Amino acid sequence: MGKRLTDAEVRQYEDEGFLHPVSVLTNAEVAASRGEIEAFEARTGKTLDYPEKSKSYLLFDWADRLVRHPAILDAVEDLIGPDIMVYHTTMWIKDPGTPQYILWHQDGTYFYLDPALHVTAWVALSGAGVEAGCMHVLPGSHKLGQFDHQDDPGENNLILRGQAIFGEFDDEHGAPMALRAGEMSLHHTNLVHCSRPNLAPGRRLGYGISYIPAQVRDVGQPRGSAMLVRGRDHGNFVPEQRMGAALSAEAYANHARLMTDFRARQDSGAAIGRDVSYSEVS
Numbered sequence: 001m002g003k004r005l006t007d008a009e010v011r012q013y014e015d016e017g018f019l020h021p022v023s024v025l026t027n028a029e030v031a032a033s034r035g036e037i038e039a040f041e042a043r044t045g046k047t048l049d050y051p052e053k054s055k056s057y058l059l060f061d062w063a064d065r066l067v068r069h070p071a072i073l074d075a076v077e078d079l080i081g082p083d084i085m086v087y088h089t090t091m092w093i094k095d096p097g098t099p100q101y102i103l104w105h106q107d108g109t110y111f112y113l114d115p116a117l118h119v120t121a122w123v124a125l126s127g128a129g130v131e132a133g134c135m136h137v138l139p140g141s142h143k144l145g146q147f148d149h150q151d152d153p154g155e156n157n158l159i160l161r162g163q164a165i166f167g168e169f170d171d172e173h174g175a176p177m178a179l180r181a182g183e184m185s186l187h188h189t190n191l192v193h194c195s196r197p198n199l200a201p202g203r204r205l206g207y208g209i210s211y212i213p214a215q216v217r218d219v220g221q222p223r224g225s226a227m228l229v230r231g232r233d234h235g236n237f238v239p240e241q242r243m244g245a246a247l248s249a250e251a252y253a254n255h256a257r258l259m260t261d262f263r264a265r266q267d268s269g270a271a272i273g274r275d276v277s278y279s280e281v282s
Contacts (some may be wrong), residue, residue, distance in 0.1 A: 001105045002074075002075075002077070002078030002110075003074035003075075003077055003078055004022070004071065004074035004075040004077075004078055005019070005022070005078040005079070009078075009159065010078055010079065013079055013188070013250055013277075014184060015140070016139040016140055016192055017139065017140060017141060017142030017143070017187060017190070017191035018137050018185060018186065018187040018188065018193075018254045019185065019186045019187075020175065020177045020179060020181060020183070020185035020186070021177075021178075021179050021180065021183035021184070021185065022075050022184050022185070022186065023179075023182060023183050024069065024071040024072050024075070024123065024182065024183065024184050024273050025071070025123065025182040025183075026182065027181075027182065027255045029065075029069075029182070030125055030181045030182045032038060032062065033062040033065070033066065033125055034125045034126070034205065036060065036061065036062040037060075037062060037091070037125070037205070040052075040060070040247075047056070047093055047095060047176070048091055048093055049093075049232065051256070051259055052091075053090055053091040053092075053093075054088070054089070054090055054091075054160075054259060054263065055088060055089055055255060055259055055262070056089055056128070056188060056207075056263075057058065057086060057089055057194070057227065057242070057253050058090055058155075058240065058242060058243070058251060058254060058255040058258065059246060059247055059252065059255050059278060060246055060247070061101070061118075063089065063091075063207065064242060064246075066123060066207055066209065067086045067089065067209055067227070067229055068229050072121055072123065072126040072209070073229060074228050075121070075163055075184075075211055076119060076121060076186070076211045077188065077230065079119050080117055080118075080119055080211065080212070080213040080229040081212035081213050081215075081231075082230060083213060083230070083231035083232045083233075083234065084128070084212075084213065084228075084229055084230040084231055085210055085211070085212050085213075085214050085226040085228050085229065085237065086113075086209060086210065086211060086212075086226060086227045086229055086240075086260065087111065087113070087118060087198075087210045087211070087212045087224070087226045087237075088210040089207065089208060089209045089210065091205070091206075091207055091208075092119075092122075092158060092204075092205070092206045092207070092208055092209075093203065093204070094132070094133050094158075094197065094198035094203070094204040094206050095198065095203055096198055096200060096201055096202055096203060098156075098197065098198060098201070099156045099196070099197050100122045100133075100156045100157075100158050100197060100198070100275075101154075101156060101157060101158070101194075101195065101197055102132070102157065102158050102193075102194050102195045103152055103157065103164035103165070103166075104138075104164060104165045104168065104169045104173075104192055104193070104194045105149060105159070105163050105164050105165055105192070105193070105194065105200060106146065106147060106165070106189065106190050106191065106192055106193075107120055107187075107190075107191075107210065108148070108187045108189035108245055109146065109149045109163055109262065110161065110163065110188060110265075110266040110268075111189070111210070111220070111224075111264065111266070112218065112220025112221075112224065113119070113212060113216050113217070113218065113219070113220075113224075114216065114217045114218075114219045115216065115217075116146075116175065116190055117212065117213055117216055118187050118189040118210050118211060118212040118216070119186055119187070119188060119189070119210075119211050119212075120186070120187050120189065120208055120209065120210050120211075121184050121185075121186055121208070121209045121211060122135065122177075122179075122184055122185045122187070122206050122207070122208050122209075123184040123206060123207045123208075123209065124179035124180065124181050124182065124183050124184065124205070125177070125181060125205040125207060125238050126181050126202060126203055126204055126208050127180055127181055127200075127202065127203040127204075128179040128180075128204050128206055129178045129179075129200065130176045130178055131196040131198075131199050131200040132198050132199070132200035132204040133195050133196045133197050133199070133200075133202075133204055134176050134177055134178045134179065134195065135176070135177045135185065135187075135193050135194070135195045136173075136174030136176055136177070136193060136194050136195065136196070137174055137175055137187060137191055137192070137193040138169065138173060138174055138175075138191070138192040138193070139175055141190070141191055141192040142187075142188040142189075142191040142192075143190075143191040144192075145190070146190065146191075147165045147192065148165070149164060149165055150163075150164060150165075150166055151154045151163060151164070152164040155199075156268070157231060161261075161266060161267055163237065169192070169194075174193070174194065178203070179206075187207075189210075197203070202270065211229075214231065214232060214233055214234040215227065215234045215236070216235065216236065217236055218236050218237055219233075220264055221239055221265065222264060222267075223237070223261075224237050224238065224261075224262075225237055225238035225239070225240045225258050225261065225262070225266060226238075226239070226240060227239070227240040227241070227242075240258060241254075242254075
């Protein structure tokens with residue numbers, strides 16, 4: 001028995017490459033995080049998007065709390081051990097009736113980590129049912145190795161690079177991972193998954209956190225950065241720090257520098273590009 005997961009749940013993750021649902025947040029914690037996100041949206045007049053939706057823990061208090069949340073980290077520790085770093089995060093928002101989608105893909109395709117042991121915790125800040133465009137996964141696909149990916153130029157693909165696996169799977173494949181607000185799913189970096197448009201009447205909000213064991217090696221260029229959130233740093237990544245107060249000029253400058261390096265690393269050889277300005281203030 002682990003800190004958060006049962007032995008059977010750990011075996012399921014190892015066998016199938018995913019686990020859901022895991023209850024991690026209280027109703028009050030969900031409301032607080034969502035309230036801070038929507039207050040930011042009200043100030044800026046738009047849905048939270050790039051650049052702030054990536055590596056949000058460098059900018060926002062709600063994101064910093066989530067990546068360090070004990071219930072989330074306890075479950076992650078049961079899967080990858082006690083030395084845990086956050087490599088990347090993305091806030092995934094699908095407003096009702098919008099055509100946004102994510103095609104079949106594997107998370108770690110352009111992360112350049114060896115071995116590929118990172119686990120994504122997808123934390124639901126709203127209901128994420130099938131109608132709302134929840135994640136669909138291919139059980140056991142994490143054991144099939146790395147698939148070839150191409151870049152999808154569709155403007156409604158929520159992944160900035162547009163990475164996708166073409167010609168292997170259709171929309172009839174996959175098991176849905178529906179979640180209630182406050183629950184999370186966990187999936188292996190090589191698990192093939194996708195998500196469809198939100199046809200529900202409400203918003204679908206989920207925070208995807210890419211956790212890695214600190215002993216994983218970095219095999220990409222430029223050198224990758226990550227933030228230690230539990231245990232010991234093994235020195236394999238440029239250490240990230242939260243700089244200054246939330247949304248301060250100092251925080252934005254730090255975020256812009258780290259995101260510029262991350263995008264250069266991930267987008268090496270990309271066939272498409274979508275312009276994002278990582279300015280020091282927004």
